[in-house]
Amino acid sequence: MRVNVSDIVKTEGAGLDVDFLGDLPELREYDTSVEFKPSFKFAGRIVNLGGLLKLSGDLHFEFNANCLRCLKQVDTVSDIQVEENFVEVSKSDDVDAYTFEGNVVDIDKPLIDNIILALPMKTICSDDCKGLCRVCGTDLNLKNCNCDEREIVDPRMEILKDYFK
Ligand SMILES: [Zn+2]
Ligand SMILES: [Zn+2]
Structure with missing residues (x-):
């Protein structure tokens, strides 16, 4: 999802709500052993703090994975907190943050990175499988x-x- 930040990019402390409901198709380019449902939900905010745009909010996603022991498909629901920074590309040299150009911030990449990090190492349908x-x-x-x-x-x-x- 691309967010127009022209209203906040020049004003320290300004923020805007970001609500996203839909698919993240690029996620399927990553080699994960799970099958995502195309119903990602993000509710959060982007705030201009000292020139950095801070993205924060709650991300909800669902996926299927196979039990490592019995191979049964397990439906999993995950809710995670996302907190990432964006910086204008010309100022990105010594800042560890996602970059944006113009007045548009693309939040897909940080959402995808957070999802990949949050995936379980292994799925088990129940502890006593x-x-x-x-x-x-x-x-x-x-x-x-x-x-x-x-x-x-x-x-x-x-x-x-x-x-x-
Ligand atoms: Zn047997
Ligand atoms: Zn199992």
Whole structure:
């Protein structure tokens, strides 16, 4: 979403509300293991503080990810706080901030960066998910199977077996 900041860019302390509801298609260029729903919601403000434009607000997004243990799809809802700064591109040399040119601030990039950082390292459908049988693939949350998982030989154990011969 591109926000016209011409009303606040020259006035210290001035601010404007930013409300966004929609998709962030560029997010799909990132290699994440999750599938985002195209219903991102951001409600916040951009305030001119000492020449920096400070973006802050609440970002809501939803995605599906597969349980690491049983591969079931898990719907996840996430609410995060976003706080980022923008600086006019000609003044960006020694400031760590997103840049903007003219009177337009594009908030997509900081929103996307914050989403990527907030994604869980791994998704598990529930703490006591039993996962899939490693022999026959049965979902052990649904039913038991009669496989003997000890049949799967850990390669490290294999080495030890030879050692003790
Ligand atoms: Zn699971
Ligand atoms: Zn099995």
